[in-house]
Amino acid sequence: MASFVHDLWESIFTPGPTPTLLVATNATFAALQVVLAGMLYATLSVHFVVLSALCAGLWAAINWFARELQEHQRREEAQKRRALAARHHPRPPTPPGESETEVEATRSTASLRRAPPPPPLPLPLPLPVVAAAAGGDAEAAEAAAGLKRRLVEETLPSPSQGLKSGVSTEDEWEKVSENENEKDK
Template sequence: MASFLHGLWESIFTPGPTPTLLVATNVTFAALQVILALLLLATWSIHFMVLSVLCGGLWAAINWFARELKEHQRQDEEKKRRALASRTAAVTLSSDDSETEVEAAPKSTASLRRSVPAPASAPAATSSEVEPTEAHGELKHRAVEESPRLSQGQKSCVSTEDEWEKVSEAENEKEK
C-alpha cells in the first residue's frame, strides 16, 4: 500500500496518464458510484440518479482521454523511431559513398564581398555587391539628443566608453 501511495505521489509530477494514476482514478470513481447507488436506494431521490449519470459520464470521458493521449504518445514515438532509422540509414549511405573536404574560408576583406543577385523589383541603380560598412572598434560621432536646441547639427565628441566610465565612477562613489 505504501508503494502504491508513493507511486501515486510520483505520478502526479509525471506528465501524461501513468498506470498508477489511472488505477487511483478508476477506484475513486467506482467508490463514488457505489456511494451514489447506496444513497439512491436509501432515499429514492432523483438527484442521486442524476449525479450517478454525471459521474459515469465524467469517468468515461477521463478514461477515453487517457486512451487517446496514450495513442498520441505511441504515434509520436513511432515517428521519432522512423526518423531516427531514416537518419541512420542516410548517414551510413552518405559516409560510404562520398568523401568531401571542407575548405577554409579566406580572412581577407575581399571575401566579405559576395555577388548577390538584385531583386526583380529593385531599381537599376542599386549595387549587386554586399560591402562591409565599417570596421568594429572605431569611434563614431553622433548627434546630441538630450535637448532639442543642441541637436540641430551639433555632434557629440564623447564616446560611449567614456559615458560608461562616468556611470561606473558615479556608482563607485555611491557605494563608498
C-alpha cells in the same frame, strides 16, 4: 500499499497518464458510484440517479481521454524512432533518369523538361467588347475603346486593399469625384 501511494505521488509529477494514476482514478469513481447508489437506496431521490449518470459520463470521458493521450504518445515515439532510423540509414539516391513517384515512374525527368510549356490562357474580354462583337453595337464598341487595362500585381492583395479590377474607365472616377465635390458644397 506503501509503494502504490509512493507511485501515485510520483505519477502526479510525471506528464501523461500513468498506470498508477489511472488505477487510482478508476477506484475513486467506482467508490463514488457505490456512494451514490447507497444514497439513492436511502432517499429514493431522482437527484442521485442524475448525479450517478453524470459521474459515469465523466468517468468514461476521462478513460477515453487517457487512452487517446497514450495513443498519441505512442505515435509520436514511433515517428521519432522512424526519423532517427532514417537519419542513420538514409535512402539511396534515385538514379538521374528515374522519378520518385509511381505515376511518373516510366517517364524520365529529362523528357519532362523537354515537353513544351502549356499555351498561355487568353485574357477575358470586357463586357462591352463582347456585347459589341455579338450585336455589332457601335456605341458599345466606342465604350470598349475608352477602357484601359491595368496591371494586376502578382502577389495576393492584403485584406485592406481588396481585389483590383483588370479594367477601369477614367470617366467613372471623374464622376465619383464630381459627386463628392457637389456633396461638399
